[in-house]
Amino acid sequence: MGSTARHVNQGDADALLALRSAAELVYRSMSPTLFRAWPLLEEATGVHCWVKHENHSPVGAFKIRGGLVYMARLLQREPEIRGLVSATRGNHGQSLAFAAAQHGLRSVIVVPRGNALEKNAAMRSLGADLIEFGNDFDEAREYAAQLAAREGLHFVASFHPDLVDGVASYALEMFEAKPDLDAIFVPIGLGSGICGVIKARNALGLSTKIYGVVSEGANAYAQSFRAGRVIQTDKAITMADGIATRVPQANALDMMLTSLADIVEVSDAEIEEAIRLYLRATHNLAEGAGAAPLAALLKHSDWFKGRSVGLVLCGGNLDTAVLARVLADSLGR
Numbered sequence: 481m482g483s484t485a486r487h488v489n490q491g492d493a494d495a496l497l498a499l500r501s502a503a504e505l506v507y508r509s510m511s512p513t514l515f516r517a518w519p520l521l522e523e524a525t526g527v528h529c530w531v532k533h534e535n536h537s538p539v540g541a542f543k544i545r546g547g548l549v550y551m552a553r554l555l556q557r558e559p560e561i562r563g564l565v566s567a568t569r570g571n572h573g574q575s576l577a578f579a580a581a582q583h584g585l586r587s588v589i590v591v592p593r594g595n596a597l598e599k600n601a602a603m604r605s606l607g608a609d610l611i612e613f614g615n616d617f618d619e620a621r622e623y624a625a626q627l628a629a630r631e632g633l634h635f636v637a638s639f640h641p642d643l644v645d646g647v648a649s650y651a652l653e654m655f656e657a658k659p660d661l662d663a664i665f666v667p668i669g670l671g672s673g674i675c676g677v678i679k680a681r682n683a684l685g686l687s688t689k690i691y692g693v694v695s696e697g698a699n700a701y702a703q704s705f706r707a708g709r710v711i712q713t714d715k716a717i718t719m720a721d722g723i724a725t726r727v728p729q730a731n732a733l734d735m736m737l738t739s740l741a742d743i744v745e746v747s748d749a750e751i752e753e754a755i756r757l758y759l760r761a762t763h764n765l766a767e768g769a770g771a772a773p774l775a776a777l778l779k780h781s782d783w784f785k786g787r788s789v790g791l792v793l794c795g796g797n798l799d800t801a802v803l804a805r806v807l808a809d810s811l812g813r
Contacts (some may be wrong), residue, residue: 496725498645502645502646503648503649506785509538510538511542515532515533517529518531520762521762527784527785529774529777529791530788541570541575542792545581545650546572546672546676547646548646551579551583563633564636565627567623568589568590570602572599574606574799577589577607580607588624589608590611592724593613593615598768599797602713610754618727643672649676650676663792664789665696665744665772665777665791668692668736669724670728671701675732677792679790682810688790691741691743692705693776694723695723695748696745696746696747696748700712710733719748722767723769744779747774751772752776753775757774765798769795770793777791
């Protein structure tokens with residue numbers, strides 16, 4: 481059942497107070513999202529499955545929470561900011577565009593060429609100036625940093641303590657609703673989501689085991705976790721664009737090394753089957769990253785028979801064309 485990573489079982493009152501303060505910033509703009517068990521998922525897995533529906537947020541993904549907290553704290557530090565720039569595959573960009581628009585600020589978002597068309601459209605609809613550059617996220621990120629210096633904009637990284645504190649609010653909602661979860665599966669993009677879960681679990685002093693989930697085609701974090709150091713990969717190829725990472729964040733990895741039970745790798749075929757199962761069992765649409773935790777549980781359901789497991793459905797922003805292909809592949813078989 482994975483490694484023997486350490487985790488606390490005594491709460492941290494100061495850390496919990498800080499996370500609850502961040503959550504209050506989130507709740508100025510959105511309500512807590514649904515967290516519930518689904519009988520048909522339990523029937524399919526033999527596990528008591530509790531799903532955190534971040535696909536129900538105002539932008540269809542958990543990232544909005546981090547954007548709201550980041551922007552609120554940034555304006556406290558730098559009230560004269562002109563605007564911001566960042567790179568994304570979609571959900572991070574939506575969160576920043578949403579938060580910037582609330583304050584009348586410009587947002588410039590860089591995406592790699594060939595990015596999901598409907599995520600691009602969503603970012604534009606929220607007011608972002610969208611630029612396509614590079615062959616993958618990491619090339620887009622480098623260009624965004626150059627734009628920040630050239631145009632005097634604030635550069636927002638995809639991993640930052642304020643982003644982590646913001647997205648930790650979804651983890652607080654889960655753990656406070658069901659503190660007796662045996663385990664939770666969380667997708668890993670650049671790490672804010674899973675690090676938020678770690679911070680919330682530790683602050684509450686719970687013993688829930690946390691498993692990260694990555695794609696077999698984008699497994700830089702899994703390789704790094706096994707090696708105990710950052711390992712970059714040459715490519716990140718997966719239909720789950722939200723977890724298509726080839727350059728891990730060192731500070732995120734440090735948290736994972738001390739706090740995760742393990743990192744599970746899943747194939748695109750397994751992710752696509754999980755998308756179909758979510759549709760059949762819950763009538764919810766999951767994007768690739770959002771379905772990855774269910775894919776991991778299906779792969780290792782024997783670890784948790786009869787136990788309670790949380791699944792983070794981190795987003796539902798799946799392009800229609802991709803969904804049509806995923807469903808057609810199933811009908812073809």
